[in-house]
Amino acid sequence: MRVQLNARNRGYAFEAKAGEHVLYAGLRAGIDLPYECATGTCGTCKAKLVSGRVRDGWPGAPGKKFVKPQANEFLMCQCAAEGPLTLEVSKFVYEMEPGACVPQTCAGTVRNPRPLTHDVIGFALELERPRDFDAGQFMLLAPAGVSGYRGYSMCNFARGGRRLEFVVKRKPDGGFSQWLFGANRDGARLDSFGPLGKATFDPALGKNLLCIAGGSGIAGMMSILARAAAAHYFDRHKGWLFFGIRSMRDAFFLKELSAYAAEITVALSEQDVPEAAKRDWPTLRFEQGLVHDVARRSMAGRYRDVRAYVAGPPPAVDAAIRVLLLEAKLTTDNIRYDKYS
Amino acid sequence: MSKHLVCRVADVPENGLKECEVEGGLKLVVANAGGEFYGFQSQCPHQDVPLCEGLFDGSTLTCHMHLWQWDVRTGAPLGLAEAPLERYPLVREGDALYLGGEATALDVGELFNGLPPRLLEKLGGSAKREGHPAGAVLYRPGDPAEDFFVLDSGRVEFLVGRGERTAPGGFMLKKGEVFGWAALLDGYPARIASARCLEASSLLRINGKSALRVLESDPAAGFAVMRRLAGLIARYLASSGAR
Numbered sequence: 001m002r003v004q005l006n007a008r009n010r011g012y013a014f015e016a017k018a019g020e021h022v023l024y025a026g027l028r029a030g031i032d033l034p035y036e037c038a039t040g041t042c043g044t045c046k047a048k049l050v051s052g053r054v055r056d057g058w059p060g061a062p063g064k065k066f067v068k069p070q071a072n073e074f075l076m077c078q079c080a081a082e083g084p085l086t087l088e089v090s091k092f093v094y095e096m097e098p099g100a101c102v103p104q105t106c107a108g109t110v111r112n113p114r115p116l117t118h119d120v121i122g123f124a125l126e127l128e129r130p131r132d133f134d135a136g137q138f139m140l141l142a143p144a145g146v147s148g149y150r151g152y153s154m155c156n157f158a159r160g161g162r163r164l165e166f167v168v169k170r171k172p173d174g175g176f177s178q179w180l181f182g183a184n185r186d187g188a189r190l191d192s193f194g195p196l197g198k199a200t201f202d203p204a205l206g207k208n209l210l211c212i213a214g215g216s217g218i219a220g221m222m223s224i225l226a227r228a229a230a231a232h233y234f235d236r237h238k239g240w241l242f243f244g245i246r247s248m249r250d251a252f253f254l255k256e257l258s259a260y261a262a263e264i265t266v267a268l269s270e271q272d273v274p275e276a277a278k279r280d281w282p283t284l285r286f287e288q289g290l291v292h293d294v295a296r297r298s299m300a301g302r303y304r305d306v307r308a309y310v311a312g313p314p315p316a317v318d319a320a321i322r323v324l325l326l327e328a329k330l331t332t333d334n335i336r337y338d339k340y341s
Numbered sequence: 342m343s344k345h346l347v348c349r350v351a352d353v354p355e356n357g358l359k360e361c362e363v364e365g366g367l368k369l370v371v372a373n374a375g376g377e378f379y380g381f382q383s384q385c386p387h388q389d390v391p392l393c394e395g396l397f398d399g400s401t402l403t404c405h406m407h408l409w410q411w412d413v414r415t416g417a418p419l420g421l422a423e424a425p426l427e428r429y430p431l432v433r434e435g436d437a438l439y440l441g442g443e444a445t446a447l448d449v450g451e452l453f454n455g456l457p458p459r460l461l462e463k464l465g466g467s468a469k470r471e472g473h474p475a476g477a478v479l480y481r482p483g484d485p486a487e488d489f490f491v492l493d494s495g496r497v498e499f500l501v502g503r504g505e506r507t508a509p510g511g512f513m514l515k516k517g518e519v520f521g522w523a524a525l526l527d528g529y530p531a532r533i534a535s536a537r538c539l540e541a542s543s544l545l546r547i548n549g550k551s552a553l554r555v556l557e558s559d560p561a562a563g564f565a566v567m568r569r570l571a572g573l574i575a576r577y578l579a580s581s582g583a584r
Contacts, residue, residue, distance in 0.1 A: 004509070006498075009577045011509030036407075043388060044407070066388060090514070091387075092423055092576060318405060325408075326398055332408040332420040 004086040005031070006050070007093035016081045021057065022047070023076035024193055027103045032096045034089065038077050038140060038196050039151050041341045043067065045076040052085035057147060062341075101132045101195050107144065110188045111163075113180065116252035119170040120216060121180055122155075125190055127162045135201045135227035136220045136309060136336070139164060139194035143179050149193060150176040153220035153311065153338065155253075157227040167252070169216040199309055199336035203231035207307040207334070208238040209262070212295050212320045214312025217340055218243050218253060224309060225260050234261040240299065244291025244316060247271035258283045267294035292319040296327060303328040311338040345440040347371060347380060347431060356399035360391065363440055369429050371438060372413040374399055378438055379413045380429035386515070387424070402426075415455040423576075424515060425451050446493040446545055450517025452569050453491075456562050463555045468545040479521075479536040479544075486523035486532050488546045492516060495542025499534045510534050511577065524549025525570060 003022060005012045016025035023045050026033045036044040040058050043066025050072075058078045067073035076087075096102060106127050113123035125141070133139075135157045140149035156165040171177045179185070201209070201224040209228060211221040221241060228234060239262030245251055247270050257264045258281060265285040266277075273286040287294045291312075308330055310320045317339045324330045348361040353373040360383055362368050368383040370392045385392055385404040396403040401419060403410045409422035416426035427449050430441035447453045447465055456464075468491070473479065479490065482503055490497075492513050497520065499510035513520055520536060523529035524547075556563030 006509040007511065008513075009511045011511070046388075088512075321405070321408070322396060325396055325403055332403065332410055335408060 001081045002084045003081055004084075005033075005047070005093070006086070006088045007091060008089075009092045009094075012093065016085075019080050021077055021080050022054070022085070022087070024103070024105070025081075026076070027196070028105070030096045030100075030102050032094050032100075033076065034091050034093070035077060035196070037063075037151060037339070037341060039149055040064075040075060040078045042339070043075065046073050047076050048073050048088045048090070050086040050088050052087075053082040054079040054085065055082050101134055101137070103194050103196055104131070105191065105193050106131060108164075108190050108192055110185045110190060113185050116167060117250055119250075120167055120252055121170075122165070122167045122252075123180070123185070125164045125166065125192065127164065127192070130160045130162050131164070131195070132159055133157075133164075133195035135223040136199045136338070137195035137197040137223075138220065138338070139166075139192045140196065141166075141176055142191050143176070144189035144191055146175075146179070148175055149191075150174065151196065152176075153197070153217075153223065154195070155219045155222040155226075157223045157230065165222075167216050167219050197338060199311065199338045201227055201307075201309065201336075203228065203233050205307055206237070207305050209233070209240070210295075210299065210303075210306050210308040211239075211241040212244075212291060212308065212310045212312075213242065214244045214291055214316030214320075215250070215340075217310075217312030217316070217338070220311050220338055221309065222253060222256065225257075225262065228262075229260055238302075239263065240295075240302075241265070242267055242291050242295040242298070244269060244294070244312065248274060248277055254281055254284060265294060265298060267291040290319070291316060292323050295320065296323045299328065303330060306330060307334045307336070309336050309338075312340055314339045314341050347438045347440055350378070350433065350436045350438060353378065356397065358393045358395065358397050358402070360393035367429075367440075371431065372397060372402065374413055377414070378431050378433065380431045380438075380440070381411075381413065381416055381426040382429075385409060386426065387422075392426075416449065417454060418451070425449060425454060425517070427516060446491045446517050448517075450491055450519055451573065452519045452566060454517070456566070457559065460555060460559055460562050463558075464547065464552060465545075467551045467555070468547045471544050471546050473538045473542050473544065475538055475540050475542075477538045477542075479538065480532045481535045482532055484532045486521065486529055486549070488548050489519060489521040489524040489552070490536075491545040491547065492518045492520070493543040493545060495544075496539040497536050497542060497544075498539050499536055501534045507535075512539070519573070522570060522574065525553065 001016050014029035036042040040061030040063050043063040046067045108125045108127040111124040111126050116122045138151045138153040142149045152166045154164050213221045241264045244267045269290050277286050310317050345363045353359045353371050369380045370383050372379045390406040410419040411426045416428040428444050432439045432441035496514045498512040500507040501510040
């Protein structure tokens with residue numbers, strides 16, 4: 001079905017498959033449509049229907065609070081065309097850059113699911129076709145045939161690889177998380193769409209790297225660290241990572257983090273730092289406090305030439321952004337964030 | 342004109358923000374920038390997020406949702422922001438702030454915003470105000486490009502190409518947006534697109550040559566306008582770059 005999308009600066013035409021949500025069809029066509037979560041929460045992908053009909057795949061999506069139905073607004077990430085469509089996006093929309101990792105759908109198989117903590121599972125997705133992505137990006141995942149994608153950041157980095165690594169935290173209302181925790185899913189089939197996300201890192205950046213992660217927000221940071229280490233980035237630039245968890249029982253990836261030539265600090269919000277932690281992980285720093293507070297204390301006076309990446313639950317991300325803007329005085333183009341909502 | 346009370350000076354914390362509702366229902370945010378007070382639209386021009394929830398350091402306002410930023414003194418967009426803030430001039434009398442009228446389309450627009458008042462007056466003096474009904478065509482490809490337009494209210498869309506082979510070329514909907522820039526450029530004597538009002542629209546029509554003469558009279562301001570014009574054209578025609 002033909003979709004005509006009129007943006008502030010120009011118009012675009014692209015094809016959507018039956019049932020395919022408008023956002024994914026446009027992105028697949030290499031059009032850099034506005035989105036942030038791509039899964040119905042943030043409202044960034046709202047558009048206005050000028051003509052035609054759309055089917056809303058999730059009328060109760062939290063992001064609906066940002067759209068005005070009486071003005072024919074809808075979320076492109078949740079709605080599919082039911083015939084030719086004309087819609088309008090009140091933003092500047094461009095084509096993706098040459099060389100961008102254009103998102104595609106791809107099926108894959110769950111490999112090696114394993115508990116990392118009491119409420120976090122790690123697993124690999126083995127794709128049918130190789131898939132390039134940038135460090136810090138995420139994929140939308142759903143069990144094969146189940147509608148309703150959830151977004152998860154890749155933890156690894158490889159060009160031309162077929163294996164994507166993920167971590168998933170148990171959530172009481174999380175469809176994909178409940179499915180994954182519900183049984184041993186080794187060998188299960190998944191549908192995926194991606195890569196997505198603009199909180200990406202490339203070694204050509206040439207700046208000192210500050211990563212602040214709350215809980216499973218560490219996923220994308222692992223990819224960034226892997227990318228940086230492969231390029232010997234920390235020979236030339238400083239790197240700091242702050243990993244916020246409640247207590248040591250929530251800790252994972254400490255072995256992997258120990259291997260990096262960056263200054264890694266684990267912030268424990270609900271526990272005094274145990275002596276055993278310092279003894280077991282001599283190359284890591286441990287501090288008591290909320291991750292944005294710990295980062296603020298440690299980083300004071302060290303923000304020169306810094307690019308910051310922030311990921312985690314929205315309150316943790318907002319608190320960190322506040323520190324980076326108001327205290328660190330970073331410019332907004334040097335703050336890349338990913339809210340796990 | 343009756344005076345509209347916005348708020349008391351003491352209601353706005355130092356280097357802080359306050360959302361106020363004026364009699365008649367207009368909502369605006371007042372910023373206290375080191376004892377100077379500035380009023381502007383209450384919702385982010387990006388996605389209807391209340392700006393009073395934003396981060397304010399005493400001069401720069403950041404919307405917490407997507408980190409768009411503005412200089413509250415001028416409403417000028419900074420960094421990632423793609424649109425200026427619409428300002429509402431405030432008048433202070435004793436311990437109260439009153440609405441001081443509405444900024445003109447020239448003054449809120451991204452091309453001329455913040456120019457010396459003298460210059461804005463001259464530009465405004467040569468502007469003709471026009472009202473057009475929905476469906477009115479302002480120009481077609483090949484028409485002489487002598488005037489440019491500043492949108493005051495309504496909505497204008499562009500089509501590129503001719504006859505059967507036309508394609509949407511974007512649209513303007515914000516007060517102060519400028520189009521028909523060919524009139525400010527050398528070597529572009531004719532329109533390359535058509536412009537049509539999608540709604541009843543109110544516009545300022547300004548002759549390009551006379552605007553250039555005004556800008557030449559103040560080379561520093563004229564240079565600033567030309568830099569902005571170059572940025573505007575790049576934003577419409579170029580790719581996303583390193584955004």
